[in-house]
Amino acid sequence: MKTVPEGFPKDFLWGGAVAACQIEGAYDADGRGLSTSDIHAYDKNIDRANISKEGGDTFAGIQRRIQDTESYYPKRYGIDFYHTYKSDLALMKEMGFKAFRTSISWSRIFPNGDELEPNEKGLEFYDNLIDEIIKDGMEPIMTMSHYDIPLHLVTEYGGFGNRKMIDFFVRYAKVLLERYKGKVKYWIVCNQVNLLPTVTFGSLGIYDDQAENMEELMYQAVHNQFVAGAKVIELAKTIDPDAVLGTMIADGTYYPATCKPEDIVLTMKKNRLQQYFFPDVQLRGEYPVYALRYFEENNINLNIQPGDEELLRNNKMQFLAVSYYSSKIVDSTKDSVKPFVGQQNPYLKPTPWEWRADPLGFYNALSQLWDRYQVPLIIAENGLGAIDTVEDDGSIHDEYRIEYLRQHILQMKECIKDGVNILSYLSWGPIDIVSSSSAEMSKRYGYIYVDLDDFGKGSGKRLKKDSFYWYKKVIETNGETI
Numbered sequence: 001m002k003t004v005p006e007g008f009p010k011d012f013l014w015g016g017a018v019a020a021c022q023i024e025g026a027y028d029a030d031g032r033g034l035s036t037s038d039i040h041a042y043d044k045n046i047d048r049a050n051i052s053k054e055g056g057d058t059f060a061g062i063q064r065r066i067q068d069t070e071s072y073y074p075k076r077y078g079i080d081f082y083h084t085y086k087s088d089l090a091l092m093k094e095m096g097f098k099a100f101r102t103s104i105s106w107s108r109i110f111p112n113g114d115e116l117e118p119n120e121k122g123l124e125f126y127d128n129l130i131d132e133i134i135k136d137g138m139e140p141i142m143t144m145s146h147y148d149i150p151l152h153l154v155t156e157y158g159g160f161g162n163r164k165m166i167d168f169f170v171r172y173a174k175v176l177l178e179r180y181k182g183k184v185k186y187w188i189v190c191n192q193v194n195l196l197p198t199v200t201f202g203s204l205g206i207y208d209d210q211a212e213n214m215e216e217l218m219y220q221a222v223h224n225q226f227v228a229g230a231k232v233i234e235l236a237k238t239i240d241p242d243a244v245l246g247t248m249i250a251d252g253t254y255y256p257a258t259c260k261p262e263d264i265v266l267t268m269k270k271n272r273l274q275q276y277f278f279p280d281v282q283l284r285g286e287y288p289v290y291a292l293r294y295f296e297e298n299n300i301n302l303n304i305q306p307g308d309e310e311l312l313r314n315n316k317m318q319f320l321a322v323s324y325y326s327s328k329i330v331d332s333t334k335d336s337v338k339p340f341v342g343q344q345n346p347y348l349k350p351t352p353w354e355w356r357a358d359p360l361g362f363y364n365a366l367s368q369l370w371d372r373y374q375v376p377l378i379i380a381e382n383g384l385g386a387i388d389t390v391e392d393d394g395s396i397h398d399e400y401r402i403e404y405l406r407q408h409i410l411q412m413k414e415c416i417k418d419g420v421n422i423l424s425y426l427s428w429g430p431i432d433i434v435s436s437s438s439a440e441m442s443k444r445y446g447y448i449y450v451d452l453d454d455f456g457k458g459s460g461k462r463l464k465k466d467s468f469y470w471y472k473k474v475i476e477t478n479g480e481t482i
Helices: 059-067 081-095 120-135 151-157 164-179 200-204 214-239 261-284 289-297 308-314 359-373 399-417 466-476
Strands: 013-017 099-103 139-145 186-190 244-250 254-256 320-324 328-330 377-382 422-428 448-450 462-464
Touching: 013 139, 059 151, 081 120, 081 462, 081 466, 099 422, 120 139, 120 164, 139 164, 139 422, 151 164, 164 186, 164 214, 186 214, 186 377, 200 214, 214 244, 214 261, 214 308, 244 261, 254 261, 261 289, 261 328, 261 359, 320 359, 359 377, 359 399, 377 399, 399 422, 399 466
Parallel strands: 013 099, 013 422, 099 139, 139 186, 186 244, 244 320, 254 328, 320 377, 377 422
Antiparallel strands: 448 462
């Protein structure tokens, strides 16, 4: 008979997560080409509480951004991790990290994306980075595509809206699987596949005026990405049978605003379409009928080629990675089934970015995902973006971050005691990085402060926050001291 777990497993992978496009910088070094992230300019007048779209532009707008010399593009520079990764990883080692998640910049390996041979200089950087992660006692958890699509694939092919992208991506993934066989066990194929249409540009490489029916194009691009992912799974079975490949979603589990049946049913439909549809396909291996009905009723006609459905059925993802930050509610008098349109929960405390903390929502979301899929989960992102203050003595007292993380870790522990199989907890941005959504540096997540402002000015010096020592103790005690 099964027993009730008392706490975190002995081999639990505590660590942190970043993305190449937010941390590396060196956007034009050693043959790297421009990527989708490199044309996301910082806007000092951004409305932090109402960011509905991340990056992207019309086709003409993309061309303007490529030529633009006036605006500041923070993701081109990151925190210069390309040159500081050894000392930065040493700080993660000091905290006792068991795992470190980062991504590989696709345009560092294939600068244009459609070359036949990879850029050796780009591969050498990741050779050294992965070796350093391993040397420092951490399990590398690598993302193949994290909002870093070669820009040439967008302007010349239309991103994943074009079926040719499948072969370009599979060629790229094949290089990674062969190169890092025996070194990288866990691969997240694509980051947050469901965060649409918010990050349509970064995730799928489709631009604002690419089609008359943009929703149809978006779901066609999603299908092409599904097929590419299944082909990568198929390839991995031959190249590296020990590799474990998974998909990733951004948790968007909504609550009904009231117990009114209309709120409850709309919430269910909304959660199903924006949250579960993607892993339903990638973990269960087929399109759910509710999605096919939505397509039919909304003039969405997908080009599904012969063999696609068999490929999806025979090549399911092996784990589900999840990012979790906050929650929202659905009001049937104001909202529709359309993804990522909801209301703020009045029972949760407002924040500058309106990502209202909800630790019980973390418990709820993970429990629902486990009950539905029964595959291992990786917490690939969780954290608090906040404005930090450096005191005169160089200290940073971020008790608000500690409290956010403490409450979420406690709820994750409750999930484990319920039998949820969680392999790893990777808090987002263990070192301050450029924000994905707003391109700010001042939205800080790290245990380690980086002395750079929103325009990249500053010494770049690293400082340990109070949370650095707190998380170190959490890892030392395997989650017993929280």
